[in-house]
Amino acid sequence: MPPEIQHRIHCRLDELLEHRGLSLTELADEVGITVVNLSVLKNDRAKAIRFSTLTALCEALDCEPGDLFTLDP
């Protein structure tokens, strides 16, 4: 397998949660993902995201995938 490349994807979950007045626990309950996993995603420590998770997050936060992630310079 090729050596792992450090990703530069930044998850904007913090900002989206703040904008919608939601807590991480409330979002976790709504999308059915553990707080631990959401925290991993929020802190940019996730290696990948399932389309099903992304769909659930976008539905819960009423946003597009592009609103959730940005590419760091």
Add this chain to the structure above:
Amino acid sequence: MSNTSASARRQTRSTRLGTILEGVALVGLAAAVLQVTLVLTGPYGIDIRPGGMNIFGSDRVMSVRGEVAFPVDFGDRLTWIDTEDGTRDAATGLAPVELGGPVEAELSFWSPTTSQRTIWVIGQVLAPLMVAAGIWLVFQIVRSARRGDPFTTANENRLWSLAFLVGVGGTAYQLVAGAVDMLLIQRSAAADMFAITATISFLPLIFGLLIALLAAVWRLGIELREDVEGTI
């Protein structure tokens, strides 16, 4: 049927299978350790077992097997006759067969010297020790699988060790065991009656390579698992 209950049932089944395999491995390990203990404490080891404790024939006379160097006459035990169906065995009427060498004989040592005993004990404990080591490695892999975490670097290392043990150890064992038998025979009064032979099987090497292949595949499994672990 929900996915959760199917998954739970699968989990229960694999846990039960893991427990059975662990049990089998422990029984094998105990048998191997018992074998070593019996030889070491037996009459040709340090001889500390009370007399009359002949467990699983462990007190049998010290002996080795070898191929005899003189011709053995099997006589006319198998005779052939010509029938309308061709040549047949005279007694059974079956297809004809012939009895021949090489012939193996057992050489027993009724009063072995200390060096002979030592050499013999080494030959006797080597195989069960290697089997015990192999079973212990397998036991640890099975145990980690039952705990739900088989794809670890520790298990990969265990598989490499098992491959080495089976491939190299198994081949080395054949050489050592053969050398032990030859050494005992050649230093005995019956040295001239036995031929110097050596038979090496490549099966351990092949099995070792197969296990090594499994270890390499295991590495891929570990990498895939690491990927999945980081997936949300």
